[in-house]
Amino acid sequence: MSVILGGDFNMMVSDEEKIGSVCNSGSINTFVHFIQHNMLIDLPMEGSRFTWFRGGDSVEASKLDMFLVSTKMMSWFPNITQVALTRGLSDHKVVILKERIVSNKKRTFKWFSHWGTEPEYTKLVTSTIENGQFKGMGELLRSVKGVTKIWVNKFREGESGALKGIEKRMETLENELLTKGMNKAKSDELRSLKITLWAKHRREEREGSQIKGTMVTERRYEY
Template structure:
């Protein structure tokens, strides 16, 4: 399974124990480090509810934005070993965590978004959220239910509000964030009617800084299950290429310094058995090659530059 970093889900209410158990099982299955929940419809989240969501002995921390009546409600939770929080900003439509990704040593903002389905209210939220993020001036990961599509292709049928699409794309462009391709499903929401319509309302948006840290990052959708929204996951692709092979080239034996180091390594480990002797020679060989490769690369780059200059000069002379 891929390594899940962030999991986001518009859960459409967390009043029933079965829904809390479903969330807990998905977090356990994916081993997500950050959880964004939208539309919890909860006015209060306490330790008991947190235990039902993450397990009684979970180390997850959490914060929430209360619902207004049965509308809204956002919950953000995180593993403190993965993310160290410095501050938070809680709004009716989003929660911003400011802190540091521990392993990557990156200060950033994590934003759980639950946008209004009213165009004017959603646009106001985009402006407010954008201004807050500009003030923090940090790389950002936004995830959640944006309640708007970014293109006509993200809706299966029916009319599309092109002004809302344009406003959403302006928000994405001004924040300079990237919307990765979605794997697992083309859409993330359905109205479950006799003639259903589908839309992609849920997504992650992230700054380009994270693409340099997580090279194989992707976002994917899981089956809807108990909600009319798909859970979406921001994950790192686990590709196993097997053990890295050790390469040895004949020309290495032409260097006397290299040969002397291998002979010395052989003599030191020859009485410890063939396996340890070969391992010792391998380590010495790799260290010697690495110590020489920097100079070799610089020499090759210099030589390439000289050849290129000769070619360019020859073309001009002609």
């Protein structure tokens, strides 16, 4: 039997899934019997221990929202799990099913011309070629590819930090301009930072997202 049940069951499978009030053990036992009798599985919950919250004079929280799936569904989709998202304005959290799919297929290695404008990289490639001048062309290209991958990972980490620094500085300048009024120097700096940020994002778009090793994708199902 292929079954997926999802929603607010208004009941838990154990007293550990509720805090702030007394649990009804009889109702819990009935719910557990229903799950076991129909050979359903309560998937592990990621993101939060509880899906319902109520504040006020006394705080209460429970795991009321969940997915129950049949064993046959688990045999078809062994990598599914349920995830509790942020609560927002509701007293319930949205719960989704997520399937993690791992493929051993590797992405094709790509070389981008703008890497050649980085002095550190050109120096690295030159050194690699000089050290391998007596190697065959195939082996030499593999050596260049290897050092390129290492350099690119470090370069992208640095670029990520630089982007955050630019965005933070832009936010500071915008706040200063809003609170202290027009300042030509700060306005010019903000304009320059926007141009730099745009250029960096454009370069990221050209490169696309490249993941080393396996590719991981997710499918999400929300009730």
